Amino acid sequence: MILRADHSDKSFWLATYGPYTPNPPLAGDVKVDVAIIGGGFTGLSTAYNLRCDNPAMTVAVLESEVIGYGASGRNGGFSMTLFGMEPAVTKALFGQQRMIEAHRYMERAVDYVDALVREHDLQSEYWFPGFLRVATTPAYARRIQHDLELLTSMGIGGIEWIDAERLRGEVDSQAFLGAWWEPRCGLLNPARHVRELERLAQQFGVTVYERTPVTQITRGARFTLKTPGGTVTADKIVLATNAYSHLIPELRAKQHPVFTHMVVTEPLTPAQLASIGWKNRQGVEDARNLVHYFRLTADNRLAMGGSGITLAYGRKMDCDLSPRFFADLERDVVRLFPGLAGVRFTHRWGGPVSVAAQMAPAIGCLGDARAVYSLGCQGHGVSLTHLNGRTLADLICERKTDLTDVWFVNRRVLPYPPEPLCFALSKAVLAYLEAEDWLRERRTRSEAVR
Numbered sequence: 001m002i003l004r005a006d007h008s009d010k011s012f013w014l015a016t017y018g019p020y021t022p023n024p025p026l027a028g029d030v031k032v033d034v035a036i037i038g039g040g041f042t043g044l045s046t047a048y049n050l051r052c053d054n055p056a057m058t059v060a061v062l063e064s065e066v067i068g069y070g071a072s073g074r075n076g077g078f079s080m081t082l083f084g085m086e087p088a089v090t091k092a093l094f095g096q097q098r099m100i101e102a103h104r105y106m107e108r109a110v111d112y113v114d115a116l117v118r119e120h121d122l123q124s125e126y127w128f129p130g131f132l133r134v135a136t137t138p139a140y141a142r143r144i145q146h147d148l149e150l151l152t153s154m155g156i157g158g159i160e161w162i163d164a165e166r167l168r169g170e171v172d173s174q175a176f177l178g179a180w181w182e183p184r185c186g187l188l189n190p191a192r193h194v195r196e197l198e199r200l201a202q203q204f205g206v207t208v209y210e211r212t213p214v215t216q217i218t219r220g221a222r223f224t225l226k227t228p229g230g231t232v233t234a235d236k237i238v239l240a241t242n243a244y245s246h247l248i249p250e251l252r253a254k255q256h257p258v259f260t261h262m263v264v265t266e267p268l269t270p271a272q273l274a275s276i277g278w279k280n281r282q283g284v285e286d287a288r289n290l291v292h293y294f295r296l297t298a299d300n301r302l303a304m305g306g307s308g309i310t311l312a313y314g315r316k317m318d319c320d321l322s323p324r325f326f327a328d329l330e331r332d333v334v335r336l337f338p339g340l341a342g343v344r345f346t347h348r349w350g351g352p353v354s355v356a357a358q359m360a361p362a363i364g365c366l367g368d369a370r371a372v373y374s375l376g377c378q379g380h381g382v383s384l385t386h387l388n389g390r391t392l393a394d395l396i397c398e399r400k401t402d403l404t405d406v407w408f409v410n411r412r413v414l415p416y417p418p419e420p421l422c423f424a425l426s427k428a429v430l431a432y433l434e435a436e437d438w439l440r441e442r443r444t445r446s447e448a449v450r
């Protein structure tokens with residue numbers, strides 16, 4: 001890809017959006033009530049909610065590059081209920097009650113995005129087709145069924161197991177043995193959506209500065225944020241920096257970025273579309289630890305992400321491109337859908353997701369209630385970040401609500417060790433996850449599905 005100053009090379013969605021004219025950078029010194037660092041879904045949702053609640057409050061968003069430069073302009077666009085890694089892992093690490101609470105939060109998050117798009121008529125190429133978590137081996141079928149039984153036993157409904165025959169009536173791949181079917185899932189075009197959120201926030205009176213990296217934060221009676229073009233003085237700040245949070249000294253050890261990668265085909269021909277039979281255009285993931293996620297775009301391309309992840313050593317944030325994982329993904333598209341043999345892939349990209357220890361998100365106050373942060377959304381942050389914006393707005397306004405009471409607000413986040421130990425530990429966890437996938441894929445497909 002050609003590197004472009006507006007970062008449209010960072011994803012298919014950004015490359016096909018436009019033309020886009022960023023807001024000017026900060027030039028001079030300004031004072032605001034709340035400064036938000038980071039112009040992704042989290043920052044913009046927080047900004048919008050703050051102004052909705054407090055029309056007199058001055059709110060500025062400071063984005064180091066352009067709106068949607070981070071994961072928000074590059075993701076798969078699944079607005080879904082999955083939290084952290086998967087329900088069984090959340091239950092094992094945090095207990096049953098917290099797993100239920102997390103799932104309820106995610107259901108609310110998906111509904112929140114849906115309502116926001118509809119209420120403000122956001123032009124996000126959004127539809128609400130539901131979600132299929134497909135099993136591609138008997139071991140994955142058991143894993144999904146176990147998750148489903150767990151949720152059902154806790155009174156969580158709205159998700160069912162569908163068998164191979166019914167599934168192939170929805171998406172036709174010989175590799176699919178059955179699926180988790182969940183109607184509650186939206187799909188959106190992330191670049192369009194994040195810039196629609198920007199438009200909405202600005203319409204509500206938020207000031208957005210792009211190409212405005214915050215290079216230093218000084219805490220006093222007020223906060224002073226240094227940027228190349230001037231300073232911002234703020235009563236309160238929001239660190240909406242997710243996978244970039246380790247670059248902020250106070251958040252350094254709370255999360256680690258890892259990179260996930262995506263590819264997209266050219267628009268499929270009617271014959272190619274007929275061969276995959278994806279008439280209801282659901283979002284699809286498999287049940288691997290190193291998940292594949294795939295969907296159709298509005299112009300009938302097939303986009304697939306996942307397969308492998310790239311660990312970033314130290315502060316490295318330039319691990320977007322992985323020829324190895326791009327090749328794996330392109331092979332996997334054709335392996336799952338042989339009718340697409342010979343299809344051309346037009347865009348390949350990657351982006352950072354934030355992983356906090358224990359694979360769960362974290363929202364919290366930093367030092368005191370005047371500074372709040374959000375991170376650790378993993379690869380399941382599209383819906384989550386929107387509701388987190390609502391939660392962060394409540395925290396900033398020092399309002400106690402059912403959202404601020406949720407267990408991952410002000411949860412204790414185990415710190416990552418410094419390098420090279422951090423990288424070595426991450427490698428070990430990754431090797432474990434890969435080995436589990438290998439074991440689940442080793443078994444033959446003729447094994448009976450319970």
Ligand SMILES: Cc1cc2nc3c(=O)[nH]c(=O)nc-3n(C[C@H](O)[C@H](O)[C@H](O)COP(=O)(O)OP(=O)(O)OC[C@H]3O[C@@H](n4cnc5c(N)ncnc54)[C@H](O)[C@@H]3O)c2cc1C
Binds near residue numbers: 039041042078244385
């Ligand atoms: C390839 C990919 C696919 C994904 N697919 C899905 C999916 O289908 N469904 C799902 O639920 N989740 C998915 N995710 C995860 C999801 O995209 C993220 O959880 C979500 O977008 C995070 O939003 P955010 O606003 O918190 O962070 P970001 O969008 O990353 O925004 C953070 C922003 O902060 C800015 N910033 C950082 N430091 C500074 C600074 N010092 N000064 C100013 N600005 C700064 C960055 O430039 C960045 O724009 C995916 C992620 C990736 C990378």
